[in-house]
Amino acid sequence: MFAISGGGTGGHLCVAKALAQELVHRGESLIYLGSNAGQDRAWFETSPLFVERYFLETSGVVNQSFAKKIPALWAQLxxxxxxxxxxxxxxxxxxxxxxxxxxxxxxxxSILSRTPLFIHEQNAVRGALNxxxxxxxxxxxxxxxxxxFGPKFSQTPYPVQEIFFKKARIRNKIETxxxxxxxxxxxxxxxxxxxCARDLLQKGFKMIHQCGTLKxxxxxxxxxxxxxxxxVDLFAFDSNLVEKMHxxxxxxxxxxxxxxxxxxxNNLPTMFIPYPYAAANHQYFNALEFEQEGLSQIIPQRSLRPPQLFEFIEWLQTPQEQGPLISQVSLRLRDKISSNGARVIVDQILADLQSQA
Structure with missing residues (x-):
């Protein structure tokens, strides 16, 4: 029996789901330990991936005022x-x-009971808990x-669900x-x-916009x-978001x-607008590696203006020997990640457990 713990936001829960799918595929039984706060219940309350699910009364501690930190820490304990x-x-x-x-x-x-603990750090900057x-x-x-990340760190492909690879395609032009x-x-x-909407539509582009349920x-x-x-293809939330990406x-x-x-x-070239209030500015650093490799552009939120999108489009349409730049960027995105991230991680976990048996 394995336990998967963590969540709160979709980013953590995506990884939990990918690893859970791989472990179940290996014939392992799982339980989930999450929180009543955040998105944990929405993702896993009825999920067949887990034999049991536990949602505890916890909340975030980081970025809380001192008065709120004390009860939050007590809830964690x-x-x-x-x-x-x-x-x-x-x-x-x-x-x-x-x-x-x-x-x-x-x-x-896990630490107190001496149950082997494995951690997946999603971001380019280590999280507070980790x-x-x-x-x-x-x-x-x-x-x-x-x-x-120190000597215990193992670099692996990111555990992305297989559907994002299945729906991937190389982009050769910009229409949507x-x-x-x-x-x-x-x-x-x-x-x-x-x-940006009016100018995009006037220039013949199509728009898809996920705006969030509350907005x-x-x-x-x-x-x-x-x-x-x-x-405009406007939607609040779509569980089949990968189809929109496609x-x-x-x-x-x-x-x-x-x-x-x-x-x-998905091989989809992206202009990233990092959330400026993310802990340790980790969203900026998540995108930085891609920008440094010429695979994306980062625009700070404080300086975001419509002309920057059109400059991004123009940059990707720059002619190259083998077609527009977007084709090369899309191909290099495909080569940057492999589809076996969850499998590599689970292989290593099982090997580590076997070695200590």
Whole structure:
């Protein structure tokens, strides 16, 4: 029996799902340890990947005021006590933490009960929880530069779900632009899409816009006011988001780790607008490696203007010997990631457990 712990946001939960799918494929049984806060229940409450699911009363600690940190830490400790009982009840062989505040109780319970702990660090900057738990982990996995994470670090392909590779294609021209505001709706990207919409449509481009559930009515009203609502593929949230990616030729997106690597797996050239208030500015560093390799562009939110999108489009349309630049970028994105990330990680976990048996 394995336990997977962590979540809170979609980025952590994407990794949890990919690893869970691989472990189930190997015939392993799983339990999930998450939180009642965040998106954990929405993702896994009825998931057949797990034989049991536990949602604890925890919340984030980082970036809280001192007055809120104390009860948040106390909730983490109470959750750890319950998690220790869960690990014992299910005779858990190892716990895999995918990070986020949801992983706190499970990770602490793993350390206290001496259950082997494995960590997946999604971002290019180590998360707050992982800074404290990594010294006690058997191994830390990640896909960004290994020199930042210490001697227990193993660099692996990012565990992206297979569907993103199956729906991938090489882009050779730009007809459709996808704006990804995320399931919660990034106001900066939503507003940017509105500002760009008329010029994009006048120039013959098609638009797909994910604006988030809570923002849908406002954004729909703005498009209606411009008289173009019927010409934009606007949606709040779509569990089949990969199909929208498949239709698009370029993307405008935040730079959460899972988004960065899913777009890479889909071979979709992207202009990244990192969330400026992310812990340790990690979204910027997630996208930086791609920009340095000429595979994307980063635009700081504070300086975001419509002409920058058209400059990005023009850059990708630059003629090369073998076609426009977008073709080369899309091909190099394909070559940057392999589809076996979850398999490589699970192989290593099983080997580590076997070696200590």
């Amino acid at each position: 109470r959750g750890a006590k319950k998690a220790m009982g869960v690990l014992k009840t299910h005779h858990v062989r190892a716990l895999i933490s995918v990070g986020g505040f949801s992983a706190g109780p499970g990770s602490l319970a 800074k404290y738990t990594a010294p006690y982990a058997k191994r830390v996995f990640g896909s960004f530069a290994p020199d930042k 632009i996808l704006f990804l505001g995320g399931s919660q709706g990034a106001s900066a990207i939503n507003d940017f899409a509105i500002l 849908f009515d406002r954004i729909a009203a703005l498009y209606k006011g411009l008289g173009i609502l019927d010409r 239709q698009a030729d370029i993307c405008v997106s935040r730079a959460g780790a899972s988004s960065v690597w899913e777009l890479c797996a």
